[in-house]
Amino acid sequence: MPEKVRELVAICPGCLTWETVWFMGDVMEPKRRFARKPDGKVYHDCKMTDKPCRLYPRFVGERNEVRAAAVRDLLQPSETVYRRAGH
Numbered sequence: 001m002p003e004k005v006r007e008l009v010a011i012c013p014g015c016l017t018w019e020t021v022w023f024m025g026d027v028m029e030p031k032r033r034f035a036r037k038p039d040g041k042v043y044h045d046c047k048m049t050d051k052p053c054r055l056y057p058r059f060v061g062e063r064n065e066v067r068a069a070a071v072r073d074l075l076q077p078s079e080t081v082y083r084r085a086g087h
Helices: 060-075 079-085
Strands: 005-011 018-024 034-036 042-044 054-057
Antiparallel strands (some): 005 018
């Protein structure tokens, strides 16, 4: 079974630059200004801080599905919505 590709957003705590990074297992796809060091953390080459970047998951697909569901509920409210409104 192939390893899952994880898409994360790396944000530098020094200059606040962000970029999408991809991991296949424990291996990060090479980037020009972001690198994974031997300690396993991702660093930005801005030289403004020696702290590692913060990594956040990207849920683009899930976010779009939630928005679509919210729009559907607005256009055709479900029974739950009617009950909450006191109908």
